[in-house]
Amino acid sequence: MVNVGILGATGMVGQRFIQLLAEHPKFEITALTASKRSAGKRYEDAVTWHLDTKIPDVVKDTLVVDTDPNEVKDVDIVFSALPSDTAALVEPKFAQSCIVASNASAMRMEPDVPLVIPEVNPEHLDLIEIQQKNRGWDGFIVTNPNCSTIALTITLKPLYDQFNIKRVYVSTMQAVSGAGYNGVPSMAIVDNLVPFIGEEEDKMESETLQLLGDIDEGVVTPASFGVSASCHRVSVLDGHTEAVFIEFEDKFEVDDVKKSFSKFQGLPQKLGLFSAPQKPIVIREEDDRPQPRMDRNEDKGMAVVVGRVRKDPVFDKNLKYILVGHNTIRGAAGASILNAELINEIM
Ligand SMILES: NC(=O)c1ccc[n+]([C@@H]2O[C@H](COP(=O)([O-])OP(=O)(O)OC[C@H]3O[C@@H](n4cnc5c(N)ncnc54)[C@H](OP(=O)(O)O)[C@@H]3O)[C@@H](O)[C@H]2O)c1
Known part of the structure; x- marks a missing residue:
C-alpha cells in the first residue's frame, strides 16, 4: 500500500x-x-x-495535525485541499x-x-524531472485544474484533436460547494444567483489552453484558440x-x-486505473438533460455528462452543448487521485 496524507482534510x-x-x-x-x-x-x-455517507471508521480517531511537514511522517503522497495562499507556502x-x-x-x-488531466495531457508529467532538477526536490508537485476547467477541457479534448477550433465561449452555473463550506452565505444564494466568482474566468481561460498545449523539450506552449468565460454561482x-x-x-456534422x-478515451481507461470512468464523456x-441533481454522480462522479449537442441555427460553423461535472469529485478530489494513480502506475 502507498501511504497518503490529506492536507486540509476537514474542508x-x-x-x-x-x-x-x-x-x-x-x-x-x-495522515490528516x-x-x-x-x-x-x-x-x-x-x-x-x-457528505451524505458516514465518516469512514478508518479516520474517525485519527489525530489531525498542523499542516507542517515535520508533523507528517512516512507518507509517499500528500493530497492538498488547502486554500491557495496556504498552499503556496507549504506545498x-x-x-x-x-x-x-x-x-x-x-x-x-x-x-x-x-x-494535468490524465485523459487530456499525461505527457505534461515530463515536467516533473525538470521541476526536481530546478528546485532540488526529491518529491514534486503535480496539480489539477480548477473544477469548471476540468469538465470543460475533457469535452474539448476530442474536438480539439479532430476539428479546427477557432473560439470557445462558456457560461457556467456553479454549485455552492465549489466555494467551500464557508464560501457563500445562504442569505446570498437562496432564491438567487451571483453573477461573479473571483478569478474563476481567468482560470478557465488560461488553464484550458495550458492543458491543451504541446510540450516540447520541457516547455509547454498553450493552445492558441480563443476562450472566453462568464462564471456564475447558483x-x-x-x-x-x-x-x-x-x-x-x-x-461540421453534429453526428461526428x-x-x-462517445469514443473518447485516454490513458486512465487504457491502463484501467481504479478511479477512471469507463467513458470520460457520457x-x-x-x-x-444533463441536470446537476440527476447527472453529477455519473460513473461515481468521474464522468462529464453532455447533452443538447446541436448546431447553432444562426451561425453554421458553431456548436452548442451543455455539460455537467461533479465539482468536488471529477473537479477536485477525484482529479487529484486519478493524477496520483497515473503517476503511481507509470513512474
Ligand atoms: N470546492 C471545490 O469544488 C473545489 C474544486 C477545485 C479546487 N478547489 C480548491 O481546493 C482547495 C480547498 O477547497 P475547499 O472548498 O475544500 O475549502 P474549505 O472547505 O474552506 O477547506 C479548507 C481546508 O484547509 C484548512 N485550512 C484553512 N486555513 C489553513 C491554514 N492557514 N493552514 C492549514 N490549513 C488550513 C481548513 O482547516 P480548518 O477546518 O481547520 O479550518 C480546511 O481543512 C482550495 O484551494 C480550492 O480553491 C475546490
Whole structure:
C-alpha cells in the first residue's frame, strides 16, 4: 500500500478525499492535517461533516495535525485541499520529500509544474524531472485544474484533436460547494444567483489552453484558440453546469461531434486505473438533460455528462452543448487521485 496524507482534510474537498480514499485498493490514509484550529483533535471532533455517507471508521480517531511537514511522517503522497495562499507556502516544503497532488491554484501555472488531466495531457508529467532538477526536490508537485476547467477541457479534448477550433465561449452555473463550506452565505444564494466568482474566468481561460498545449523539450506552449468565460454561482449543492459554444473554422456534422465525444478515451481507461470512468464523456439525448441533481454522480462522479449537442441555427460553423461535472469529485478530489494513480502506475 502507498501511504497518503490529506492536507486540509476537514474542508469540502478534504472530506471528498477521505470518502474516496477510504475504499481505495492501493492508497492508505495515514495522515490528516488542517489549520491550527483543528490540530490536536480527533478527526471526528475536528470536522463538520457535510457528505451524505458516514465518516469512514478508518479516520474517525485519527489525530489531525498542523499542516507542517515535520508533523507528517512516512507518507509517499500528500493530497492538498488547502486554500491557495496556504498552499503556496507549504506545498513546496512537502515537495522536498514527497509527491504533492494539489487542487489549489497556487502552483498551477508555474512553468515547471505539470497541470494535468490524465485523459487530456499525461505527457505534461515530463515536467516533473525538470521541476526536481530546478528546485532540488526529491518529491514534486503535480496539480489539477480548477473544477469548471476540468469538465470543460475533457469535452474539448476530442474536438480539439479532430476539428479546427477557432473560439470557445462558456457560461457556467456553479454549485455552492465549489466555494467551500464557508464560501457563500445562504442569505446570498437562496432564491438567487451571483453573477461573479473571483478569478474563476481567468482560470478557465488560461488553464484550458495550458492543458491543451504541446510540450516540447520541457516547455509547454498553450493552445492558441480563443476562450472566453462568464462564471456564475447558483443555488445547487454539487455539480457545475456549463453552457458551451464553440466556433469551428469549418462546417461540421453534429453526428461526428457526438461520435468524437462517445469514443473518447485516454490513458486512465487504457491502463484501467481504479478511479477512471469507463467513458470520460457520457452523452444524454433527452432535451432536458444533463441536470446537476440527476447527472453529477455519473460513473461515481468521474464522468462529464453532455447533452443538447446541436448546431447553432444562426451561425453554421458553431456548436452548442451543455455539460455537467461533479465539482468536488471529477473537479477536485477525484482529479487529484486519478493524477496520483497515473503517476503511481507509470513512474
Ligand atoms: N470546492 C471545490 O469544488 C473545489 C474544486 C477545485 C479546487 N478547489 C480548491 O481546493 C482547495 C480547498 O477547497 P475547499 O472548498 O475544500 O475549502 P474549505 O472547505 O474552506 O477547506 C479548507 C481546508 O484547509 C484548512 N485550512 C484553512 N486555513 C489553513 C491554514 N492557514 N493552514 C492549514 N490549513 C488550513 C481548513 O482547516 P480548518 O477546518 O481547520 O479550518 C480546511 O481543512 C482550495 O484551494 C480550492 O480553491 C475546490
